[in-house]
Amino acid sequence: MNCKKIRKWLSDSIDKELGEKRQYILRSHLEKCGLCRAYQRSLEEIQEHIEGFEKPGLSPEYWRDFHFRLKTKLISFEPEKRTFRSIAWQWKWAGVVASVIVVIAIGLSLFFSLPRKAAEIYVFSFEDSFEKVYQEIGNNPELANLFNLVILASIEENLGLSPSEINANLYDDPLFWESLTEEEIALLESEIKKEMKS
Amino acid sequence: MSNKMNGQMEDFADERLVEQAKDGNLKAFEALVERYQERIYHTIYGFTRSHQDTDDLAQEAFMYAFKSLKNFKQKSSFYTWLYRIAVNLALNFLKKRKKEKGREDFVESSSFLERAESSSLSPEGRSVKKELEEKLQEAIDSLPLTYKASFLLVAFQGMSHRQAAQILCCSENTVSWRMHKARKMLQAKLKLYVKEGFHEL
16 A cells, blocks of 8 residues: 555544545554554654643633623624615715716717618619629639629529520620510529629 | 623524524624634634734624624534634734744744643653644644644644535545645654654653
């Protein structure tokens, strides 16, 4: 058994906090280990000496004086002081509450007195969206090509046309837009919206 | 405190006295003071080793308890709660004092207490005993505060690890380890005295 553990148990044993099983192991170890026995003796001697310490003897006069002084403090703390404190406390809180009410009232009056702007309703603008797409594309041929591919794929999927049947430069053809039905435009619009989000 | 009042309240359980004290019954609180004053005094004295400081702190502990009674939810016993107040005050006092002064000024030679020497000892034995007591006291004073608190409550006051843990707001296992470490430190510091002096007495 580890001597370090045994010495911890020795301390517990002196405090009468060691279980029976451990007591048994402790005794077995002490029979074999002289160093731990010496440590045990020194701890027990220290404890015996502590128990023999004289406690400060205080006279009845001391305790009478102690009570008198304490009672004086207790009485001075009692009702009057507490009532005074509670009144002061209530007034303090009343002040805080009144200030808060005034601030809220001023805030509300300012809020209702200010002229209000009419709420702006966002309306999706098909033309604006295309304008943004055009701006994005600019002179970038890669983006223009990508745009075409997206449009073509969309038309191909929805109208069932092959790529050879579709003009590759759709966005250059003003007649293309004129010929689209409202449903087709709505479809394009939704596709553009998805692109914008992504 | 009058004997008449003592007679009326000395048999009351702590809980009953606490309830009455909460309702503003000063005599009920005084009965509690009388019940625990010596134990509280000795506990604080273990920390301060000074009558004057112990007296001040004991007064402060009881005053604090009285002021805080309304907040005492009785989750622990009144005794544990009061001890916790006293020990915390004593520990705070020691921390403050340690900063202000060196520890040399700290251990007072208290003429007030006039500890009685054991009459069964020879003059030589008495002087050796006194010297050992002083050395032991010095060694205890030099312990770290947390160890010292556990040691004073368990070794001096005879509390169980559980009671000490409740007062010190830690686990029983922590108290057990602190006791072990404290004893180890004391044994190391008093090695010579334990081997030579203690046996001679």
